[in-house]
Amino acid sequence: MEPLKEFTGIAAPLDRENVDTDAIVPKQFLKIINKTGFGKFLFYDWRYLDGEKDNPDFVLNQPNYRGASILLTRKNFGCGSSREHAPWALADYGFRIIIAPLFADIFYNNCFKNGILPIQLSEEEVQTLFEKEKVAPNYQISINLEEKVVYDHEGFRSSFTLDDYRRDMLLKGLDEIGMTIEYAAKIEAFEDKHPIFYQI
Template identity: 50%
Template sequence: MEKFTNITGVAAPMPLINIDTDMIIPKLFLKTIKRSGLGVNLFDEMRYDDDRNEIPDFVLNKPAYRDAEIIVAGDNFGCGSSREHAPWAIKDFGIRCVISTSFADIFFNNCFKNGILPIVLPKEQVDLLMNDAEKGANARMTVDLEAQEITASDGTVVPFEVDAFKKHCLLEGLDDIGLTMAKEASIDSFEASAKTARPWV
C-alpha cells in the first residue's frame, strides 16, 4: 500500500449529504476484483450523461478540479452498501484524502486499508474548508498526517484527530497483508517449531 505522509493539492467541494457507495461507484462496475481502472467510473452517474458525455456542471469535470487530490464533502460520506470498490475508485482517480463531518463506519475503515485518509471535523471547520475549496485550482490545501494538520490556502491551520494505530499504518503503508508480513520472521519461527513438534501435521 502506498504510504501517506502529506499532500498538497486541489480540494474538490462536494457539499451533498449522504453520498453513498452506489453514487461513488455504481453496482455495474463491481464485477472486477482489481483495484485499478475504477477511477474513470468514480461518481459515474453524476459525471456522465446517458451517452457517456461528461456533465460539465459536475465538480470533477470542471477544469479546476480534474486533478483534485482531496474531497471536502457533506455529512455521512460513504454510507450505503459496504463495497470496497468505493475506496478503490476514489484512490484510482487520485483522491488521497476525504474530509467530512461524518463517515459510514465500514467505508471509513476501508479507506485506511487502501491508503486514503478520511478526516472527521466539526461542521464549522468543514464549512471553512468547503469555502476554501470553492476558490478553485489556485486554492491548494496541505494535509499533513504526521502533524495532524490541514493548512488552507490562506494559511489557516485546522488540526484533526486520527487513531494512532491507523495513523501508523498509513504512514508506513501497511494494509492488512502488510501488517501480517511485518511479522514474517515470527510466523516462520512458529511454523518451524510446530513442524518439529508435530511432524505428522
C-alpha cells in the same frame, strides 16, 4: 500503496450529504474483479450525461478541479453497502484525502486498506473550508500525517484524530497484510517454540 506523510493537493468540493456507495460506484460496474480501472466509473451517474459525455455541471468536470486529489464533502459520506469498490474508484481517480464531518464506518475502514486518508473535522470546520474554496480558484489543502494536522496557506489549521496503527499503515504505505508481514520473524520464532500437536 504509496506512503503518505505530507501531502498538498487541490480540493474538489462535493457539497452533498449522505453520498452512498452506489453513487460513488453504481452497481452495474461491480462485476469487474480488478481493483484498477474504477476511476472512470467514479460518481458515474452525476459525472456523465447520456453517451458518457461529460456533465459540465458536475464538479469534477470543471477545469479548476481536474487533477484534484482531495475531496471535500459533507456528513455520512460512504454510507450504504460495504462494497470496497468505492475506495477503489476514489483511489484510482487520484484522491488521497477525503475531508468530511462524518464517514460511514465500513467505508472509513476500507479507505485505509486502499491508501486513502479520511479526515473527520467538525461541521463548522468543514463549512469554513467550503467557504474558503469558493473564493480561491485551485484552492489547496495540506496535511501532515505525522502531526495529524490539516491546514492551508491562508490561516486555516486544525488537528484530527487517528489511531496510531492506521496512521502507521499510511505512513509506511502498507495494508493490514503488509503490516503483519513486518512481524514475520517474530511469528516464525513463536511458531518454532510451539509445536503443532494436531495434524490433519
